[in-house]
Amino acid sequence: MSKGTARRYAKFGAFFLSLALVSALITAFTTNKNQNNDAPANRAYSDKELVKTVPGFKNGYKIVNGIKLHYVEGGKGEPLFLLPGWPQTWYAYHKIMPELAKKYHVYVVEYRGMGSSDKPASGYDKKTMASDVYALVKELGYSKVNMAGHDIGAFVAYAYAANYPQATTKLAVLDVVHPSERYLELPLLPPPGVYDTSVKDHPIYPWWFGLNSVPELPEKLLQGNGMRIYQDWLFDYLAYGNKPPMTKEVKEAYYAAYSSAEAIRASNGWYKTFRQDIEDFKTYPKLSMPVLGIAGFDSTFRNLDAHLRQYATDVKTVKLEGAGHWIAEQKPQETIQLFNEFFQ
Numbered sequence: 471m472s473k474g475t476a477r478r479y480a481k482f483g484a485f486f487l488s489l490a491l492v493s494a495l496i497t498a499f500t501t502n503k504n505q506n507n508d509a510p511a512n513r514a515y516s517d518k519e520l521v522k523t524v525p526g527f528k529n530g531y532k533i534v535n536g537i538k539l540h541y542v543e544g545g546k547g548e549p550l551f552l553l554p555g556w557p558q559t560w561y562a563y564h565k566i567m568p569e570l571a572k573k574y575h576v577y578v579v580e581y582r583g584m585g586s587s588d589k590p591a592s593g594y595d596k597k598t599m600a601s602d603v604y605a606l607v608k609e610l611g612y613s614k615v616n617m618a619g620h621d622i623g624a625f626v627a628y629a630y631a632a633n634y635p636q637a638t639t640k641l642a643v644l645d646v647v648h649p650s651e652r653y654l655e656l657p658l659l660p661p662p663g664v665y666d667t668s669v670k671d672h673p674i675y676p677w678w679f680g681l682n683s684v685p686e687l688p689e690k691l692l693q694g695n696g697m698r699i700y701q702d703w704l705f706d707y708l709a710y711g712n713k714p715p716m717t718k719e720v721k722e723a724y725y726a727a728y729s730s731a732e733a734i735r736a737s738n739g740w741y742k743t744f745r746q747d748i749e750d751f752k753t754y755p756k757l758s759m760p761v762l763g764i765a766g767f768d769s770t771f772r773n774l775d776a777h778l779r780q781y782a783t784d785v786k787t788v789k790l791e792g793a794g795h796w797i798a799e800q801k802p803q804e805t806i807q808l809f810n811e812f813f814q
Contacts, residue, residue: 512726514722515722515723515726515727517529517540517542517560517585517586520561520564520723521542523564524542524544524564524567524568525568526544526545526568526571527542527543527544527567527568527571527576528542528543528544529541529542530542530543530577531586532606532609532610534602534605534606534609535593535601535602535605537582537587537588537590537593537602538587538588539579539580539581539582539587539588539602539606540560540579540580540585540586540587541560541577541578541579541580541606542560542567542577542578543575543576543577543578544567544568544571544575544576545570545571545572545573545574545575545576546571546574546575547573547574547575548573548574548575548615548616548639548813549574549575549577549607549610549612549615549616550570550574550575550576550577550615550616550617550618550809550813551577551578551579551603551607551615551616551617551618551627552567552576552577552578552579552618552619552623553578553579553581553603553617553618553619553620553622553623553624553626553627554578554580554584554619554620554621554622554623555619555620555621555622555623555624555644556621556622556737556740557697557700557701557704557724557727557728557737558621558724558727559580559584559585559723559724559727560578560579560580560585561720561723561724562620562796562798562799563578563798564720565798565799565802566798566802566805566806566809569806570806570809570810573810573813573814574616574813577610579603579606581599581602581603581623581626582594582598582599582602582736583736583737583739583740584727584736584737585727589732589733589735589736590736592739593739594736594739594740594742594743595743595746595747595750596625596626596628596629596648596649596740596743596747596750597629597633597746597747597750599626599629599740600626600627600629600630600632600633600634601633603617603626603630604630604633604634604637607637612637613637614636614637614638614639615637615638615639616638616639616640616641616642616813617630617631617638617639617640617641617642618641618642618643618644618809619642619643619644620643620644620645620646620797620798621644621645621646621795622740623644624643624644624645624646624647624648625646625647625648625649625740625747627641627642627643628641628643628647628648628757629648629747629750629754631757631759631761632648632751632754632755632757633754635755635757635758635759638759639759639813640759640760640761640762640812640813641757641759641760641761641762642761642762642763642764642809642812642813643761643762643763643764643774643778644764644765644797644798645764645765645766645767645770645774645795645797646770646773646774647763647773647774647777647778648747648751648754648777649744649747649748649751650748650751650777651748652773652777653679653744653748654748656675656676656679657675660675660677661673661675665707667706667707670710670711670792671710671767671768672767673767673768673769674708674767674769674770674795678704678741679741679744682737682738682740682741682742683738683741683742683744684738685742686735688734688735688738689731689732689734689735689738690731692734693729693730693731693734694729697725697728697729697734698725698729701721701724701725701728702721705721705796708794708795708796709794709795709796709800710766710767710792710793710794710800711792711794714796714799714800715796715799715800716796716799720799754781756781756782756783757781757782757783757784758782758783758784759784760784760786760812761778761782761784761785761786762785762786762787762788762808762812763775763778763785763786763787763788764787764788764790764793764797764805764808765787765788765789765790765793765797766789766790766792766793766794766795766796766797766800766801767794767795768789770795771787771789774787775787786812788808790804790805790808793805
């Protein structure tokens with residue numbers, strides 16, 4: 471190689487090295503800038519800030535069964551525990567909490583894997599999660615409480631009532647009930663029309679049960695903006711009339727809670743244990759306490775009604791027109807009325 475050629479290679483090498491350094495600096499600057507911009511946003515949707523928007527409520531934390539559980543409490547009267555669902559947090563009940571607090575001491579619990587509660591490696595079967603809630607109930611000084619749950623929270627609430635009937639005054643489940651062998655009959659391929667959201671009361675096909683059960687993939691695939699897209703699709707698909715009753719600010723709180731790989735991994739634990747939940751369900755007796763079931767879609771109402779009438783002895787079921795899946799948010803006043811009539 472001639473000296474001239476060597477000098478030219480050296481110049482090219484220096485040029486490309488300079489480009490690489492500039493690129494690295496830009497990347498570092500952009501990353502830090504984005505992180506700095508994200509920090510205030512994350513603070514805005516922290517429990518400390520969100521609870522300020524729900525008058526009369528405060529945050530609480532307890533260590534039970536070796537894990538920290540976060541809850542929000544307010545009001546006076548008989549204890550009423552509310553368990554939220556996926557992909558939301560305690561804030562899912564923010565529209566109904568103040569009114570319920572006029573008659574009840576309301577506790578909205580983030581169970582293991584959710585929000586500000588601990589996210590251990592295991593223990594996401596609903597029987598174990600119900601034991602966490604039971605330990606929390608006792609830690610708070612109660613021997614018997616009213617229990618209500620939505621979505622995954624309905625599974626946990628049902629498991630609580632089945633395993634601790636002596637500690638359950640009344641039970642309400644919103645839109646779904648505990649996993650049973652009915653889940654094994656879900657088709658691999660959806661029937662026609664299940665994604666036609668132009669039909670307000672469209673049938674629901676829960677394909678995400680499968681995705682959320684896959685080990686490791688969802689958190690790699692969805693963390694960050696991918697989870698936001700996923701949540702947005704679900705908020706629309708599971709809303710009556712394809713119009714979710716959530717403002718952009720409310721949805722931002724849910725985005726913030728599920729954007730990390732750790733949060734996705736923990737929440738997927740609730741789905742990975744469905745087969746264990748089904749086996750546990752086979753051992754449960756019929757529920758003997760009064761049970762209220764509320765559903766928004768025709769398809770979910772039929773499933774909920776059939777299940778409760780088979781596995782509970784004192785049942786009332788309601789199809790809440792126009793509620794969709796997001797019952798407490800799409801029909802808050804109607805939900806408050808149903809709760810007050812049932813839990814009184």
